[in-house]
Amino acid sequence: MTNETSRILEEMPKRNPTDGTFELTVRCNLHCKMCLFRHDDSENSEIIAKELTAEQWENIAKQVARAGTGSLLITGGEPMIRKDFCDIWERIYKQGFIITLYTNATLVTPDVMETLTKYPPHKIGVTLYGASEETYQAVCGNRAAFYHALNGIHKLLELPSLIEFRTTIIKDNYHDVDAIEELIQKEFGKKYALTQTRIVMKAVRGGCADVASCRLEPEDNIRLAFRRGINQIREKVGDTYDEEKLHVERKESKEKKDTLRLSLLGCNAGMNEYTISWDGKLLACQLLDFFSTDVLQEGFDKAWEHFPLAVPRMQECAECTECRSKDLCNCCVATRLAETGRTDGCPEYICRDTAIVQKLIDEGGIGYDERSI
Template identity: 25%
Template sequence: MYRINPRIKWRWEGDKILLSTFIGMNRIAGEVVELYDKGNEPESVVEAMHKRYPDVLYDKIRSDILAITDQLVTLNIVVSEESEAFEDVPHDPFAMGHIGQYFGNNLTAPVGVACEITARCNARCLHCSIPSTTEDTGELTTDQWKNIIDEMADIKVFGASFTGGEPLVRKDTLDLVKYAHDRGLRVSVATNGYLLDELMIDKLVASGADFFMVSLDGATAETHDTFRGLPGLFEQVKSALQLLVDKKLSVGVISIVTTMNVNEAVDIIDVVKDLGVTRLSLANIRLAGRAAENRYLEPTVEDFTKLLSDLYEKDQKVTGIDVKYPNLPAKLYMESIGTDSYRKVVEQGKIGVCGAGIIGCAISPTGDVKPCDMSGPVSLGNVLKMSLKEVWDTSDVFAHLRTVQVESQIPCRDCQLSHMCLPGCKAQPYQIGEGGNKLLADTTRRQCFDAFRDELMKES
């Protein structure tokens, strides 16, 4: 007897299915998945499919269904009914490209929603998109968040990420985690790690949390604690990460690259690898909230070029850790590691591409829906006044994010390399209100074009 791996969520998208790993499958494969979701033997699935398609030769159906089954088993999507150890299935590293090609960037619901359950925080990070506070400033109540979670489950959102602020300062976080888990959502917690001691970890896991994303923005206590505004945080983060690894829990580390850590960002790899962490994402800063006020935090073109050179060299030597590179313009990669190496990095899926408004969105502590959890004070609609589904389906901003291409952005449309660039932060014009021009590329891409204008400008 086979069934779907409990770690996998799936849903119909028209006549195709989408899995929580971002793999898309056609209708026939979808029907097979649906049958295995109810628990079935391969031969029973063959019989069921033959009844649905009586005009197709039985041997043809049997051959196709068994081939699909073998593929599903190989991908760990379908597992034995008796199996008790369920491995995570890796996410498709080219998810954003496939979502565009296979589903036209037009999903019926988000894949995941970042739930900013509080603006309160015990840190004072220089880049935070939320104006953190120690006070409850009109946050949604427990029941209101549960109503949102109900809708997320009803429209088949796959996962909820509880974030903030610092989500662990809210007294009902465990209750919300359990509620989301019981409604069938995969639950992750994004935290600065300060309150993540062994007791809290055990309570979160017991409530249903199955992934932890912890921030680490320096290879030294001086850098990290200064950036985060919380003395002692660096050592506490290392302690929390060690606990998570020792308990064999799924954990990733995210590091925001700024002028404060750009020269030691590569050393963060050693810090987290020594703790046993196997996933690290280096992300460039998003100019929203405090970061828009502290623009000195954004590294220069020269800073990024050196970082990419050092990062690539380090990544070729290190093993046992998957490092995601910052999403930077193709020209910076080509200047630092060369065109062939850049293509290799892209082909390996090592550069994260933004899915705001395409596969995900965020909900603020007061119920405002926005492109992502780095969007700052942006509202595309409030869940107290309209449903999440309505915002997802009708927002002009979401529609823009789903259709705008690199080649149409300013100044990328004048660049010879625009066809080689991955999309940057397409929501930045909405975040920092730059004259209302929604076609402006993010500031890093504009800086790149300005620095190499003579080389990059298309011939008129």
């Protein structure tokens, strides 16, 4: 450990592993064009051989519970693709976490429902990628998955869990956004809203998807975000809605110059939040694996304690440091690495996105018009 590293660690607030993510697998039964993590099917046998066993997940769950983790996300890939999912779920659940489950809802079998009924998640995040078989074929490569998802969601709604609908919009389902929301309200109830991924990043950690070829152009991304936001305003204010009074404003944030020095990565990753990967590595977040410690070799406590020493000193992007829009930017270490291959790279896609938002703020957004973007 260098003197500089030692000094930075001394200045850093205490790290507490309160929020964890268990990535049971990176395998999935769908082939979504924009997936961050999915590997090619030819790698599945090798991945299966290295995936943690149910006993290993149980052991790790006990360790993180003792270390102070209270909130836990179970995700993948698609976690239900594992033949031992029910066994893993029961073992982890019994440790007493507040558990969230992320799933595409296409593999909700009777055995899965029996397990989840006995051990219900506190929250379930369900992804919907379209409102038709055709869109599911275009986005996920599987027509039948549309009806499997609808049937699976109906089953999951029988649980006492809070259900959150999530989606990622790319060129192939851009035309389906309103239809997805209408489908949710018609099929499952008007109380449910749809959460959309704001920035679609390039694939990370060996993922095989060619995201750059299918994601929206920044202009379309912003149009969509503003249109959905305005629709929500219309619903809230009803007859008092007046488009001429719409404007975009920015609240000044606190100076961020010391953020990187007061945390590992400028966020909660590795400070209060962490991910344990499908093969037992401790990661700061699910998007980053170019530095890690080994939970299987060291145990969780030691892996957590040693983790800061595995984190390289991050160099700031000079161009970003001087940018007037840096507080509006959706950039982080993970997005920089995914988009540019460098932790100090300047991602052109996100720069374009941020510039559009900055323009709307500068112009006030009075009399909002999608065509002005």
